[in-house]
Amino acid sequence: MLNLRDVDLNLLVVFLELYRERRVSVVAEQLGLTQPAVSNALARLRKMMNDELFLRSARGMEPTPYAVQLAEPIAEALTRIRDTLERQLEFDPTTSTRKFTVAMTDLGEIHFLPRLMRRLGEVAPGVTISTVRNTAVNLADELEAGRVDLALGLLPQLKGGFFQRLLFRQRYVCLFREGHALDRESMSLDDFEAAQHIVVVAGGTGHAIVDDTIARRNVKRDVRLSVPHFVALGHILSTTDLIATAPERYVREGMKPFKLKYLPHPVPFPEFDVNLFWHAKFHKEPGSQWLRNELAGLAETH
Incomplete structure (x- = not known):
């Protein structure tokens, strides 16, 4: 029985390209591989599937009946994986209904929330905001777990494992x-x-x-x-x-x-710095990036 732990998705990509193109040289060029690397991948596929999969012919690499049977479900599976990963890498504020949680003091609420809510009404009508006090939670743990998206303020305790962005300085x-x-x-x-x-x-x-x-x-x-x-x-x-x-x-x-x-x-x-903080785990998360940019923009314009 095939064990999924032994399945390398890169091999399935090679399989699908071979099925479509039928020539090792073309597949190597399209995937940025050498021809020996494609041949090695095919050898691993044959061993994993216990089938020749592709046979040399005058028309190129002809798929076996088993390869023909595998092609459509493998293509569908790779498409679903790609679509899933791409959805995670997108954030559309105009359609999002995401709820963000931001840790801030009452100072932050007075300064940011009126203009942030006006801004959301313009560009992200479905997005909602919830605030928590920095002292009401274990802030470092909540940020790392993703239960709090961002923290705003003068927070010297957030050091290792966190990114920060200067919003403004004041006296x-x-x-x-x-x-x-x-x-x-x-x-x-x-x-x-x-x-x-x-x-x-x-x-x-x-x-x-x-x-x-x-x-x-x-x-x-x-x-x-x-x-x-x-x-x-x-x-x-x-x-x-x-x-x-x-x-x-x-x-x-x-x-x-x-x-x-x-x-x-x-x-x-x-003078002291008022910074925006987020955990390194979410540094490239699109929703977090979007809200960070919005808050920074509001700080720059006031």
Whole structure:
């Protein structure tokens, strides 16, 4: 009995070309092989099938009755394999109904989701997006398993086995309500230390650089409130005298409804990179490539 583990698909390709062309020289040229390589493949086919398969004649290599019987099902099988592999290598956003899962913070949602959903409405009406928090899952494992397609943000923990693409760089600023006592041209370090603060403890992200830098420089903060995310800042700051340290792009886009102001930060924080991450297993996966390009395009235009 023939064992499928012994079947080399390349041999079946040679078989089908020989059946169609009937000449070893022509098959060798079409497949980019030498004539001895084609003859060797035929010898292996004969042994595997226990049949001569092709016999020399004045008209070329004539198929045996068994070869004639095999030709159509082998052609059909190879066509199905090719079509299946080609489907996996295609992604058509105009017809796709795929659901993508993207890990991002509330900052990412505020910055990207409004324009991403508008873009999908234009070019990919059947595609849907689901977001998860970077801290709600084991992000590295979820990306590797494909349960999360992409991760977006300041994520220094994603290193080996991951690709990344820079979306933009940004800095931290000081944020407060319009009419605040600090609503003037600039803010000194003394002003910063004297103010009352709301602190965002964004676990699982690189935003811990804020607390680390402040501690390393021995800067004092009168912290009155700590929250786990940025999304509540607008509501809180607009009705209190608290100030907050936040990324500038988030402040420019997310705080407009709350009539908030911001100034350059008196503490010299380094600029930080906001990157797009994906696992190496999906580097060439067409759907992932498409969404990565869309997100990068949105970052470049804003």
